[in-house]
Amino acid sequence: MAAEDVSAAISRAGILRWLEAFAVAVGENKDHLTRLDAAIGDGDHGANLDRGMRAVLLRLPDVAERDIGATLKLMGMSLVSTVGGASGPLYGTLFLRMGDATAGKLALTLEDWTAALRMGVDGVATRGKAHPGDKTMLDALAPAVEALDASQAQGTSIAEALRRSALAAERGAADTIPLVARRGRASYLGERSAGHQDPGATSAFLLLRAAAEGLCRAT
Amino acid sequence: MAAEDVSAAISRAGILRWLEAFAVAVGENKDHLTRLDAAIGDGDHGANLDRGMRAVLLRLPDVAERDIGATLKLMGMSLVSTVGGASGPLYGTLFLRMGDATAGKLALTLEDWTAALRMGVDGVATRGKAHPGDKTMLDALAPAVEALDASQAQGTSIAEALRRSALAAERGAADTIPLVARRGRASYLGERSAGHQDPGATSAFLLLRAAAEGLCRAT
Amino acid sequence: MKKLINHPDDVVDESLRGFAVAHAALVRVSFDPRYVVRADAPVRGKVGLVSGGGSGHEPMHGGFVGPGMLDAACPGAIFTSPTPDQIVAATRAVDGGAGVLHIVKNYTGDVLNFEMAADLLRADGLSVEAVLIADDVAVENSLYTAGRRGVGATVLAEKICGAAAEQRRPLVEVAELCRQVNARARSMGMALTSCTVPHVGKPTFELPDDEIEIGIGIHGEPGRRRVTLKPAAEVVALLAESVLDDLPFKRGDSALAFVNGLGGTPLCELYLVYGELTKICAARGINLARSLVGSYMTSLEMAGCSITLLKLDDDLIRLWDAPVRTAGLRWAV
Amino acid sequence: MKKLINHPDDVVDESLRGFAVAHAALVRVSFDPRYVVRADAPVRGKVGLVSGGGSGHEPMHGGFVGPGMLDAACPGAIFTSPTPDQIVAATRAVDGGAGVLHIVKNYTGDVLNFEMAADLLRADGLSVEAVLIADDVAVENSLYTAGRRGVGATVLAEKICGAAAEQRRPLVEVAELCRQVNARARSMGMALTSCTVPHVGKPTFELPDDEIEIGIGIHGEPGRRRVTLKPAAEVVALLAESVLDDLPFKRGDSALAFVNGLGGTPLCELYLVYGELTKICAARGINLARSLVGSYMTSLEMAGCSITLLKLDDDLIRLWDAPVRTAGLRWAV
C-alpha cells in the first residue's frame, strides 16, 4: 500500500494549493466576514485577514523550494506582521506552531497533519486563553481536530478525513450562533452577542474547507 | 386746529406703544426673519433682534417717566449691547441718533418725527457705509423718510403720513428681492443673493409698521 | 439636532463657565458683559491685544488668551459678533497704559461693533487701534462689497502680534505688524458637511452626500462653488492653488502652513491634508518653514478644513516661535 | 462616506506622512514597519515607553510621543491593533538600556500583539514590562470576559509614566506607577453619532436621531444601553455617576477630570460638559485639582465624549504638572 500512501499524502504543492485556496476564499468572503464582525465586533475581520493573505501570496514564491515547516512558518510570520487585531497573532500562532510540528518535512501523512493542526490549535488556545464555547475561532478549530482524530481511528482516507474535519469546522462555526461571547471584542456585548455567528470561527471554517479542497487534490 | 394738532402729535405713550408693537412684531416674525437671513446670511437676524427687543422691553419701565429722547437713547443702548451682529450697531445707531434729535421732548410733531427718523437713517448710512440699492435695511428706511417728506409737503394727517411711510418701507423691502447685495454678509453670495428679500429691510419695515400702528393711536 | 448642550440660549455661558474653571490659572472670565482676560491683566507697559467674534469657533478666541497671545477675547452669541459694551469692558480691563489693539475679523457685524466700541473708548481718551483681518480668497475683494472675510490669518496674527506685544513693541508697530500678517496671508476653506446653530436647530445648509462646498465661510456662508466629492489630493490642490496664486506666493518663498479643521473633521484627516499640501508647495518651490495642524478656528461641528499660507520673514519666524501659553496654543513656556 | 482622504488603504500612511513633516523636530517616523519615535531616541539610561493601537484615535498615540511622554507609538490600521514586528522595532529603537514599558489598552488584539512582541523581545534578552489599561466602567469586569476596555486612563498613564521615566525612575517603578494610574482611574463614554471606518464605507452602527449610546467603546463597540437624547446635564450625570460609584470616589478625594471629545464634537460642547462635571463633583465633595478638556483619544469623526476621573496624590500631581513636549500635549517646556 506504499504507493497509495504516497498518493494520499500531503505534498508541498498541496500545502501551497491550500494556502492559495484559503486566500481566495478570504477574498471572496471578505465582505461576509466584515458583516459578521460588524454585528458583534468592529467590522474589520474580513479586511484584516484579506490584507494578511494577500501578503502571504506575495511571499509564497520565496519558499517554493523550502520544506513544509518553513512554508508554514513564513505563512505565520506574514500573518503576524500584517494582520494585527486579535486574529493576527492567533492565526499567526496557528501557522507558526504547525510549522514547528512539520519542520524539515517534504510531505505529511494524515497523522502528521493531525498532529500539526493539534499543535497549532493548542497554541491558539494558549495565546488567546479561550476555551471551547467562548464563541471564538476555537469553536471551529477544535472540532476539526477531533474529527481528524476520529477519522484516523476509523482509518478513513486522508481526503475523507479532511472533508470531515471541514464539515466539523462548519458545524462548529454554525454552533457559535447561540453562544454568548466570553473572549475578544464580542464579549463587550454580553448577552447581545448571542444570535450571531462568530467571524473568526467562520474564517477558521474557510481555512479547513480550503484544506479539504487543496491539500490532496485527487489527480 | 390747535386741538387737532395736539391729538395728532406723538406722545411719550405713543413711543412706548411703538416700541412694544415692534417687539411683538419681531417676536412674531422671528422665524420669518431667520429664514430670510438663512437664505442669504447666517440665519440669526430673527434671534438677534428678538434678543434685543426682549431686553428693551425689560428696561422700558426704567424710562417710563423720562422724555422721548431719553427713551430712544435707552432703546439704542439696549440694542447695541444685546443684539450684536451687523444689525445691533445699525439699529442701535438709528435709535441713538433719534434720541439725540428728540432730546428733552415730551411730544413730537410730524416734523419732529420726520427729522428724527432722517437723522437716525443718516446715522445708519454713515455707520454701515451702505447706499440705497445695496440690499440692506437702508432700502426700507430711506423710502420711509422720503414718504414722510412727501406727506409733510402735502399736509396729510400724521396718521396718514405714518401709514404711507410704512407702505414705502414695505415696498422698499420687497424691492430688495431682485437686488445683488453689496454690503453685509449677503454680499459674499454675489449674484446668488438676488431673488431673496433682505432680512434687515424686512425688520425695518416691521419697525415702521409698528410706528404706524402705535405712535398715534386713534382714540 | 444632536448636541451636548442644555438650552440653546445657555450654550455660550455654560461653555464659558467650564472653560473658566478648566483654565482658572490662565484666565479670568466676566459673564456680564461677557469677556475673557488673561489672569494677570492689565500688563503694565504692554500693548493690550483684544479680539472677539461670534462663539462656536472655539478655541478661537478665548482659547488664545494668555501670555504671548491675546490679552482679552469677547465671545458673542453663536456666530454673532460681540457687542460694543463687551469690547469696551475688555479693552479697559487690559489697558496697561501702552494702548490696545483690536484684531477684528472682517465681517460687517464684527467691524461695526468694534468700531462703535473704539469710538466710545477713544472718546474717553484711550489709545485704541483696530486692524481688520481679511484673508479669505474665496471672496472677491472689492471696494463695493463687504470685502474678504477674516479666517485663518486671524489665529496667526493673534499669535505673532501677541509675541510682539510681549516684547513691548509700541502700539503703532504692533498694529503695523498685524496689517503685515494680514497682507502676507491667504486662506481658503471647504466643507464636507454643514453645521447646526443651536437656536436654529437644523443644518445651516444642505449639502448632498456626494458634494462639497469649496470656499465655505466659517459661519456656513456659501463658498465659490460646489463640486463633487473628490480625493483629498484634488481637494487640497483646489484650495492650495487659489491660495498660492492670490498673493502670489513665489518660488523660494518661505511660508507657514496652517491646516485648520472646522470642528467635525478628525486630526488624522488634517494631517493627511497637510501631507498633500507639502507636496504641492514643494512642487512650487515654496519652503514650509513652520506649520500648524489642528482645529483652531472651527464652525461648530462642521466637517471640512481650511488652508492658510503666511509668507514668512525672519522677524515673523522669531515671533511665531516665541513662547505662548494659552488654552489653545502652547509652546516654549 | 465623506472624508478628506484618498484611497482607504492609504489613510494611515498618508496621515502619518503629514504628521512626520509637521513634527519633524519632535519625532522620527518609520513606515515599514510603522512606528513613531521621539527624535532623540533612544535616551540613554531612561526607561523607554512604548504604546500603540489602532489608528483613527489621533492624537493618541503618535501625538503623545516626545519628551515627558511616550518614546514610541505603533499605529495599526484604522481601529486594528499594530503587529508584533512594529512593536518589536519600536521597542528596540527606544531601548536606552533601562528597559522598556509597554502601555497596552486592554483589547484582545492589542494584548495579543504586544504579548507576542514582548515574547520575542525577552527571548532576545531585552527587559520589557507590559501594563494593561482597563478603565472603562461600561464593561462588566470579569475573569470570564476580555475584561474592561482601556480608554481615557491611557492618556493619563502615558503622561504620568512619561514624567516618571524622565526622572529616571527604574522600570519596575514606572510599571508599578502605570498600574497605580490604571487602578485609580475610571472612565465612561457616550456617542451622539457613529463613525465610518474608511474601508467599510458606511457607519459602524445606526443611531436614531433622538437616541444616544451610553457606554460606547472607542471603536464604536456598543455600550451599556441606548437612551433618548437628553440635556447635557443629564448625560454628564449618567456618565459621572457610573464613574464616581465604581472606584468609588469619596468625599474629600482630589481628582483629575479628563473630558475627552470623540472627534466630531466641538470644543465648546466639551467645555460645557466639563462645567456640568464640576457641579456634580462639587456636590460629591470631590476636588478637581487638575483637568484636561479636548479631543485626545478620538474615534474618527464620532460625535460624543468620555469622562475620566483619576484619583490624585501629590506624586501624581507633580508628575502630571511636569514638562511635556509632544504634538498633542505640551506644557511647562
Ligand SMILES: Nc1ncnc2c1ncn2[C@@H]1O[C@H](COP(=O)(O)OP(=O)(O)O)[C@@H](O)[C@H]1O
Ligand atoms: N481570545 C481569543 N481566543 C481565540 N479567538 C479569539 C479571541 N479573541 C478574538 N478571537 C477571534 O478573533 C475574531 C476577531 O478577529 P478580528 O476582527 O480580526 O480582530 P479584532 O477583534 O481585534 O478586530 C473573533 O471573531 C474571534 O473568533
Ligand SMILES: Nc1ncnc2c1ncn2[C@@H]1O[C@H](COP(=O)(O)OP(=O)(O)O)[C@@H](O)[C@H]1O
Ligand atoms: N453695511 C450695512 N449697512 C446697512 N445695513 C446692513 C449692513 N450690513 C448688513 N446690514 C443689514 O443687516 C442685516 C443682517 O443683520 P444680522 O443678521 O442681525 O447680522 P449679521 O449679518 O451680522 O448676522 C442685513 O439683512 C442688512 O439689512
Ligand SMILES: [Mg+2]
Ligand atoms: Mg474585528
Ligand SMILES: [Mg+2]
Ligand atoms: Mg445674520
Ligand SMILES: [Mg+2]
Ligand atoms: Mg450673524
Ligand SMILES: [Mg+2]
Ligand atoms: Mg479590530
